[in-house]
Amino acid sequence: MVSWQSRIHNNILKLSKLRRFNPRVAADKMRAGGDKAMARFSKVPANVKVIPIETGRTKAEWIEPPNAQQHRVILYLHGGGYCIGSPDTHRGLVARLCEQASARGLLVDYRLAPENKFPAAIEDALDAYQWLLGQGIDPKGIVIAGDSAGGGLAIATCMALRDASATQPAAIVAMSPWTDLALTGWSMLTLAKEDPFMTPEMLGLFARHYLQGKSPTQPLASPLYGDFRGLPPMMIHVGANEILRDDATRLTQKAEASGTDISVEVWDGMPHIFQIFNWLPESKGSLARFGSFIKTRTVAVPMRRAAQ
Numbered sequence: 001m002v003s004w005q006s007r008i009h010n011n012i013l014k015l016s017k018l019r020r021f022n023p024r025v026a027a028d029k030m031r032a033g034g035d036k037a038m039a040r041f042s043k044v045p046a047n048v049k050v051i052p053i054e055t056g057r058t059k060a061e062w063i064e065p066p067n068a069q070q071h072r073v074i075l076y077l078h079g080g081g082y083c084i085g086s087p088d089t090h091r092g093l094v095a096r097l098c099e100q101a102s103a104r105g106l107l108v109d110y111r112l113a114p115e116n117k118f119p120a121a122i123e124d125a126l127d128a129y130q131w132l133l134g135q136g137i138d139p140k141g142i143v144i145a146g147d148s149a150g151g152g153l154a155i156a157t158c159m160a161l162r163d164a165s166a167t168q169p170a171a172i173v174a175m176s177p178w179t180d181l182a183l184t185g186w187s188m189l190t191l192a193k194e195d196p197f198m199t200p201e202m203l204g205l206f207a208r209h210y211l212q213g214k215s216p217t218q219p220l221a222s223p224l225y226g227d228f229r230g231l232p233p234m235m236i237h238v239g240a241n242e243i244l245r246d247d248a249t250r251l252t253q254k255a256e257a258s259g260t261d262i263s264v265e266v267w268d269g270m271p272h273i274f275q276i277f278n279w280l281p282e283s284k285g286s287l288a289r290f291g292s293f294i295k296t297r298t299v300a301v302p303m304r305r306a307a308q
Helices: 004-020 027-039 087-101 120-134 149-163 200-211 245-257 281-297
Strands: 049-055 058-064 069-077 103-109 142-147 171-175 234-239 262-267
Touching (some): 058 087, 058 120, 069 149, 069 281, 087 103, 087 142, 120 149, 149 171, 234 245, 234 281, 245 262
Parallel strands (some): 142 171, 234 262
Antiparallel strands (some): 058 103
C-alpha cells in the first residue's frame, strides 16, 4: 500500500513538474535550476564525514558514516540525465545508502553534457574505479551504484570493464536506471501522464545533449542493448508510476536470459528515484533493502598496499 506521505508528495511533484523541466531553457540555466531544486533534499547527517578528493582527473567526495567498514566501498554515480546533478544534489542520498550498507561512499563528480559528450561520463567512472583499486581496495568490496542516468552508467561501466577483461566489482545497485537513450520503452507512452517527475521531452533533450549525434543504441550509452553475460549481480528498484519503468524491467528480462544474477523490485505508486526523498517510508525501505544486498555481496578482505 502506498503511504499517505507518498500520495501527498506525488501531487506536489505533479504541480511543479512543468516549471522544473522546460526544454526551451538553455543547458546552463537548466542545470542551475535543477541542482538548486535537488540540493534541498541532500542534507547530510552531522556525524557523516564529507572529504573532497581527486581520483586522477576526476573530482569526487568520500562519504563516511560512523558505521562504515573500511573494506566496503560504494562507487556512486549520480543521476541527472548526464546534464545536471553533482555531489551537492546527491550527498544526502549517498550518505543514507552508506549508513544502511555500513560502507564508505565515493561520490563521483563526473563531467556533464553538453560541454562533455559521450563517452566522457563513462571515462570518468572508469577512472574513479581504477583509482579505488590503486588505493588498495579489493574489488570484492566494491559496489558500483547510481540512480537514473547514473544507474545506467553503473551498468555500462561494468560492461566496459568486462569487455576490457578487467576485474569487476562485487555488485551493481541501480535506482530507476535510464538504460535506453532511444526512449523506446512502452512506459514512455503509457505512463507519460502518470509520472509526476519526468517527461519524455526532457529525456529526449538530455539524450541529444549527451550523444551529440552518436547512436542512442550503443551499449555503453544505453546498456539495454548490450551483452549481459559475465556481469556482477544486480539489484534494481524502480517506481511503478514512472516512464523509466520499462527501462528497468526490459533490462532485467535480458539479464536473466543471459544468466546474470539480477533482482528487480517495482515499487507501487512511487515516482522516479523516490529514494532521494528521505521523509518517505518507501525511501527508507528501499535503502534498507539495498543496504542488505550490498552487505551480502561484499566480503571482508584485507586492504592491499596502495600503488606507489
